[in-house]
Amino acid sequence: MNRILFDADEVRADGTVELYGAMAEHVIKVLRAEVGCTLKTGTVDGLAGMSRVVSVSGQSVTLETDHQTATPDPWMDLILAVPRPKALKRLWPQLAALGVGHIVLINCGRVEKCYFDSHWLDPVFYRPLLLDGLMQAGLTKMPEVLERRRFKPFVEDELDALFPSTCRLVAHPGARTKSLGKRFAGRPLLAVGPEGGWSGYELELLRARGFRVFSLGERILRSDTACVALIAVLESLVHRGG
16 A cells, blocks of 8 residues: 545545544554654545644544645546456456546446446445555546446447547457557547457447557457556557557
């Protein structure tokens, strides 16, 4: 945990916040913070800074916050064919830590219907994992998650409105991508399909909406492995200009 985060409504009018439970236990037992110590903190979807420990009492810690610095905004967005529940659980903190802004969980031909019954699609369960990822990376901007169970209506009716100015990429096993051009027109939007790739129909529908194929090669990777690898390579390409 490289930055402690709390919601804005947890901060009192005097600028203090009281931590309980696992968060307080981490501060006391892992960070070994004492009165007068300073910790990296931030508010979810807000500013970051340092907080001073003003009291440690039993199972609670009181901090005096000083948040004046903006953390980096998310740099990309993701359309993800809903993976197996265990893979999705592993992905949540990674996606937040890697700087994904919008996550659209979508249905497609090779997605098992039962995947949509997983509790890992419930914000009550996935939000703490996103929060863990943000704290690990020292970020504050919480990803926005959307769930769409109909592929074609989403692509044809919603996609342009949600992502009007983007560099659109669709991940699909095949020849390794060598270059994406010298400049990116807008924030990258990456579509990652199920294990084994998109169907031919789905791939053509995405291509018709301006998606270019983005591939790491012929290997068939698990959804969580593929997402992390693709995002890492994409970020490298963005930073060095394609």
